[in-house]
Structures are given as structure tokens and as C-alpha cells.
Amino acid sequence: MAELTLRAAGRARADLVWSRYTTYREWPRWSPQIVRVEAPGERVAAGARGTVRSLPGIAVAFRVESVDEERRRWVWRVRLGPVRLRLTHEVRALGDGAETSLRIEGPALAVAAYAPLARLALHRLLRP
Template structure:
């Protein structure tokens, strides 16, 4: 197993950024690697699972494991075939205004490395940079 940590600061308000995370139907609007999300609820909730549809027909099953809306943090487990990853996300006020969002990914090295690279672009868009 391997871990990676990504932290991105951006201009958008933390509450706005949190809403983009909390509503799975918004994920494709800021994460270019996501084309659609199948999820039964309008907001993330512990114990509820779904499927992320990615580029080239990739499908990733997931289960939300923790959500703390007041603290703006959530965790989930994802499964790609036999491979598993655990992801922790936080959203907080940035050091100079705006937002800081952080991601910690644990899983097989090849997946962790690929996801950390893709997530940097997505997280920049999440916090308000339109060009990633």
C-alpha cells in the first residue's frame, strides 16, 4: 500500500466548494476524469454507494464511509476490479482567503500515483480555477 497527499488553494468560498463535493451530480462539472455518477441520493451520506463513470468507459464502484458536514470532511472507499483505495477529503478556509482542499489517498502504488496526478487538476477546478 502507498499514500499520497494533495493540497490545493483556490479563490472560491469553502461553503461553495463543499457543496460541489457534497452533491455527486456536480462531480463531472469540476472533475474532468468523471463523465457521470450513479448515486441514489442528492448528497453524500455514510454507507451509501454508487458508481463513477470515467473516461474510456472506466467504472469505479464506491461507498461513502464518513461525512462530517460542519467540519467539511468526507471519506470513501473505491473499487476498480480487484483493486481498492481509501480517500479522505477536507475543505477549509484558505490561508489568504478562499479555500484549501486536501486529499489523502491510500491504495496500490500504481493507482495512488495515477489518481494523485488526475486529482490535482480536478481539485484546482473544484476550488475555483476554471482551467485546472
């Protein structure tokens, strides 16, 4: 198993970044590989299960482990066939903008393959 933490900072306010992170319909707007999210409710919630539809026709199952609104932190597990990743997202206020981090845990090859897409998504997430 491998672990990688990515960080990015930008000019978007922390509350806006947190809302983008936790509202399913927002995900395709900042994450280029996501087409849509199929899940109960509109926002991430502990115990929620669903599917992320990605290009080209990939369906990734997920389960949200925890959400901490006060700390702006949430954790989920994703599964694509036999590959499983655990992802921890955090948002912090940083001056006039925000900083976000993403810790990816899973098989080394999967972590390495996902990192470039995740890095791009984080930078788009932080745009004002």
C-alpha cells in the same frame, strides 16, 4: 500500500467548495475524468453506495464511509476490479477562499497513477 496527500488552494468560498465536493451532479463539472455518478440521493451520505462513470467507459464502484458536515470532511472507498483506494477529502476556509486536501491510500502504482488527475480536479474544484 502507499499514502499520498494532495493540497490545493483557490478563490472559491469554502461553503461552495464543500457543496461541489458533496453533490454528485457537480462532480463532472470539476473532475475531468468523471462523466456521471449513479448513486442514491443527491449528496454524499455515510453508507451510500454507487458508481462513478469515467472516460473511457470505466465504472468505479464506491461506498461512502463517513461524512462530517461540521468539519467539511468525508471519506469513501472506491474499487475498480481488484484495485481499492481509500480517499479522504477535507475543505477549510482560507482567507477569502478555501483550501482542500485529498489523502489517497492504496497500492502504490494506483496512487501514483491517480495523483495527476486528482491534482487537476482539485484545482478546478477551487475555481470561483
